[in-house]
Amino acid sequence: MKISRVPTCPTPRKFLWNDDSICKFQQALQLPSVTSQLDQFVHNNVYSLDQDGIDIAVNDFQSCINEAANIALKQRKVKVTGKKKKDKPWYNTLLHDLKKSLDHYSRVLSLNPFNKELRAKCFHLSKTYNKTRKEKRRNYFKDLMVKLKNTSQSNPKTFWDIINTLKSSDQENKESGIDAES
Template sequence: MRVVNGRCMGDLLGHFTCFNTHGQSTVDYLIANERLFNQILYFRVSEFVSTFSDCHCKISWEILAKYQITETQSNNLHAAPVNFRWTEDSPLKFQQALLSPDNQQKISSFLINDSDCSSEDINKKAQDLCDIFLSAAKISLVTPKKNKKGSRPQKKWFDSDLFKMRKNVISLGKIYSRYPKDPVIKGRYYKYFRIYNKCRKVKYKQFINSMLQKLDTLRVENPKQYWKLINDIQDSKKRKLLFTN
């Protein structure tokens, strides 16, 4: 087991956690095993607030969590209800849809069928009434159209290593935005940002060089594949321009 106080980013100086009339000391600790200690992103001792505690400071930390989502089958899931757009002429159209022969037959069956007041019968009657309203709505009302947003073009040279590095930089950036005056957090953020930016430029340069070498080879050996690759590059540039505009 390890004491995190004074050993993790955000509290490398080991701030005091207790203030009283006898002086100041460190009496509030965070203890973690070696495996969990490596997952702690930062540890911070907040300033003493008299309304929070009589003599203790608040300690906080952030842990890098790794988890795996497993798909489970459940029979208790229900489909989301259908949404309809309600306009000025919707009331009249909805009433006319209720007067259709099919819905009139359902309404008559609903009114004639006399059942007991058990919970199963009440649930069935409620479901039948909802089906009548839903049937009329599907005939008379319009469902809202889903907005189809263009997806960002996937960069072929942006591999999984760069994705992980960018994820770490974003995570450190969030911590830095919360504690902008902490020199340790600031230094670590800009260090990883420079490493990520340098690797990103190297990966892009390697990708361009490989594409040029491939074009030189295909121009002689396979002209058809050469022009196909040229067209793919031009199409990717057009998609990028459309996305940025």
């Protein structure tokens, strides 16, 4: 197996394209910095017909086009979609690693469903993951109850902070279910 030594260009950015973008891009292609790069690309005889030579040629041409686009065009703003899923407070790196391993073995098992060793390994990991997850969750709530018991009389601020962490996030709506007339 041959390992490529050619550095690849980063993924090109997304640009906004409108009616005057054609003229602006053509003008940017005629700027001295871009034309010198394009001339160097055209007159460069270093490119060979093997995979490395083709990769170098593509990267050189792509850098010319990217430079012209950076000069002439506006870039799209990156939109952050959705919320990042917040991990549970008891979810730690051990559980994350177990879940990742379980997912890996599940994918491998789906490709080879009749392998008894893989099936046993996958079921063992599933059992371990679920048992560990339930244990961590149980211990987390036990610790919270101990903290609540200890702070109920001595530190009301901490007590109510702990109570507020127990509220589920879907209770964002502060409205009461019972109207005033009832």
